[in-house]
Amino acid sequence: MTVYFTAAVPDPANHIVMLGQHGNWPASMHRFTPESLWALDMAILTGRPLLIRGEPGIGKSQIARAAAQVLQVPLLTHVVDERTERDDLLYHYDAVARLGQAQVSSLMPTSDTGTDGSQQQTWRAALREENYVRPGVLWWALDWENAADQALLFSRHCRPCNQPEEPTHLEPDSKAPCGPVVLIDEIDKADPAVPNGLLECLGSDGFRSSQLDRTISVPAGGKRPLVILTTNEERELPPAFLRRCLVVTVEFPEDDREARQFLINDRARVRYNANQISDTICNLVADKVLSERAAVAKKRTAGLARPGASEFLDLISALVQFASQTSAADRDSVQQAALQQIATFALQKAAKE
Incomplete structure (x- = not known):
């Protein structure tokens, strides 16, 4: 049987992992429960997203952070709020920036060849919708190199867009069993349309956009991301979404x-x-x-x-x-x-x- 976490945790007797500082998270320590280790292994083996239930502060988000450190893959995070839309997790289309560029399009050339024979950007090329699409966490997780190319395109036409982490999972000697760990935090805060809208992406490991002329998916030979979602139970999640997920509950001890x-x-x-x-x-x-x-x-x-x-x-x-x-x-x-x-x-x- 292939078991990733029980073999990779540095202190298997106590399931303890020391965590370095990551973004706004301070250095800390995480103690895995046996249930969470089994749930993480099953999520990797099946490719299913893992939904973690539990009250606030119980350590749900820290499981994702610890998992990424154990697996030595990037951790990509998106904290959901009431204004979150489905596409925010996949990409962001900046229509305002494109409209601003359109205001000055009359000053740009109409031919892609200058009078001296040099190449120049036309207003049509500058206003291509693809130029104003910024990759979201799931895009980075599915196809990192494609997302990096898109981020460069977005930076050239709109504003800076840097890669969120070093892509350690793409290194030749990487033995990671999956791609990046994606933490979608507090999914219960979103409108039910958001988790329902993610069903296609999470089920097929890919998505399409009306602004793009291609499908974004895990490339041939690539590894699926490990998607972890958390809920504080503030709002019931759609049944169709729950059926697609593996679910583990982090309980506050009653004793x-x-x-x-x-x-x-x-x-x-x-x-x-x-x-x-x-x-x-x-x-x-x-x-x-x-x-x-x-x-x-x-x-x-x-x-x-x-x-x-x-x-x-x-x-x-x-x-x-x-x-x-x-x-x-x-x-x-x-x-x-x-x-x-x-x-x-x-x-x-x-x-x-």
Whole structure:
């Protein structure tokens, strides 16, 4: 049986991967669960996109980041919002820039040969729709070299468009089992037309555009990308889209001891060491988070999510900053006092009765 992740994780006994800084993400650590390792392997073997469910802050996006590092392939990300359209993930057609160019087209020559016999650009060539198409993350993932050529064309006619990462998966000695890892974050924020519109691309590993006279797809001998999507369950996803995906859920531990270990070891300690915030303070923060989480579950307040890893990390980060100029001897007392003042801001979101 071909297994990629269980063989490639540097610390297979604990499933731990140390993560370097990437864009706005700080250096961190990720601990894979056995379920996530199996799900990632199945996604590579079947070519299916992997949808990761779970509450905010539970570590869904970090799975994609860790997967790209283990596989040594680029990580391409797109964070979805309410204005996201399907084509934003494939390409962006800049009609405004083309319209601006059309305003000055009367100043350009009509023949592609100058009076001295040299080649020159005509207004017709300058206004070709293809010149104003910028490749999106799925275009880069499907055919990196084609996307790079298109980015150069877009830069020449419109504005700079750089490649998002170094294409390590194209190196001759690359043993990566797939192309780039594509993270489509918070897909549930988009209109249902967006995931439905991706069905063709994700199912056939390619797409067409009315502005292009060619199909964008994985080239012969190329490797499919590993597409990972996340959802915070804010909106139900279309059934047809779900059928196309593999699905794994990252659960917040229900057992109090396991929840405490998860919060402190997998959330606090991946960013901050004991010289910044002690285990004692981490446990106090965990106490408050778990207590409020149980209270919200008991009240069953409509539309109010239980506090969890995201709120815990917000409190830990704030406490580290509050005590950043404090001596080691006074740090615990300063952070404990601050926690009493700020905990309600992060944990109690319901309107007061």
